[in-house]
Amino acid sequence: MSKVPYEVYTEEVEALSVLSPDGEIVNEAKMPKLTDDQLKEIMYRMVFTRTWDDRAVNLGRQGRLGFYAPVSGQEATMVGSEFALEKDDFICPGYRDMPQIVWHGLPLYQAFLYSRGHQEGGRIPEGVNVLMPQIIIGAQILHAMGIAMGYKLKKQKQVVITYTGDGGSSEGDFYEGLNYAGRFKLPVIFFVQNNGYAITTPFAKQTASLSIAHKAVAAGIRGVKVDGMDVLAVISAVQEAAELARNSEGATLIEGVTYRYRPHSLSDDATKYRTKDEEGEWNAKDPITRLGKYLEKKGLWSDEDTARVKEEAKAKVNEEIKKAEQTQKMTVPGLIDSMFEQTPKHLEEQKADFQ
């Protein structure tokens, strides 16, 4: 590698873009290889996810869900990045990343149970390689790094993807995870969904770094920045990163620039820190509208399809929330028995207070 004089590389990087907001392919070279059925499936999942989100917000207001972090606006980064994985790849999500693990195989009613504070929600089925969403920002980055080392030691070809946000990229665990992944050349993808706000704190107040992708440089891993409202760009970047990881070429940090349309959570008020103008600018980049335009031109999608998927999603959400509501309540003795493989005597005795 040639050397530059003692000042470190400090140029801005342009986000990868494949599909323009008008639904035109602007970068043929980076267009992921997808069949028509796959394109329709991606659209299906994004429309489904938005409808699920709309319904979940209502369910939250009715008190039928507990903590819920809305996802609308981030369908391209969430659905796209998961779509680019193999079924047996592993996902370590942050707290907002329920769509990825549901599309990876976690039953929807379990996502609702988790939100309702029921332990059964976290009982991940065999064969579904996910962790439940992590609440401590950044902790999951280290788990992903460790799970990736496991694959490497077992000489298996799976990759691990982990998610955090622009706020999460300021955590110490973020830097530690990237550094270990670089040092041990691990098959892991660190996907940062930069949605512009860590609850209320804007990205401009989060870091002086030119981008989050730049933070890969210090760890000696690849860093890429993508248009996170462009699902094809997201899939392209994740497929490329996964292939490198599978070929023992190490980790990639992907920054997807996106926006959450709704507040941080159901108890947050975004009007206190964002303007209507800004929200309008992002609405114009909407990932679902954008892919819809492209697919309509190809004759693969119509408004009727969107309407049909919405109805399907509503019916599915109704069915799954009922299933969640009908699940037998947790008990304290049950909780006690989930602490250790064998419940020690003192805990066994403590059950008596709850029977």
Add this chain to the structure above:
Amino acid sequence: MAQMNMKEAIRDALRVELKRDPNVIVFGEDVGNVGGVFRATEGLQKEFGEERVFDTPLAESAIGGLAVGLGIQGFRPVAEIQFVGFIFEALDQMFVQAARMRFRSGGRYNAPIVFRTPFGGGVKAAELHTDSLEGLAVQTPGIKVVVPSNPYDAKGLMIAAIRDNDPVFFMEHLNLYHAFRAEVPEEDYVVELGKANVVREGSDVTIIAYGMMVHTATKAAEELEKTKGIKAEIIDLRTLNPLDIDTIVTSIKKTNRAIVVQEAQKTSGVAAEVIAQINEKAILHLEAPVLRVTGPDTVYPFAQIEDTWLPTPARIIAAVNKVMEF
């Protein structure tokens, strides 16, 4: 039978388990090439290779997270945190992530991890290298806490900890690494977690201790017997969570008097918990209040006053005299 000090016994336990189970992996800062700052893992990398025994970059939270991730993958990580004061950097991974893994995944994943760390005082180390933080650990649901006091127990407890399917915080008193040698079988054996040990029999008073304090208490007990004919029974807790209250109660039924000795600060620690459980299970067998001999509720001091800060045989003798004369 081989003569080993506690450090060698721990190394021997790691060797036994590395040999027996290909999923056992040992790592931490400086543990690979040179075998750790105390050389507890010396020679293991050479014997088992760099994939199984290795140095990590200097980041304690990542050591903890690496262990959690490898545990999910079915490995049995033995992760070293170089000195006890450094666990604060890893607390989320140890006391939150590992400790909650079984619960939050509905049993799909567990954290079969041993977090090893040297702890305790009396070696004039640099600031924050010495302290007794077991009180934090015993208040944490989901993680077991083990403190050996001698080479035989250290090996058997370490093997049991590695084979345990839940996380274990394994605290090695750094003043005991080289303190003395004792007979340690070369084959594999287990000292069951959660079982205390009566290390000295007596009929007049029970002294409950763990780690280095077992030896300080023994000195006090010998002095008490010689000078006053007081026969003190000493219980070595060995495991602080789960706590073996049955062995304590059995002893108190015999002696009717007890004191608890710990290096750690006085308030809300292991000694307080032991006394609370004695209160619940044996109060009618007591002839006197149960007293504590502990460090004061200050930060762990700089080296200059370490020796007077730590519990001494004289302070233990004074406490025993108080409960005898009550």
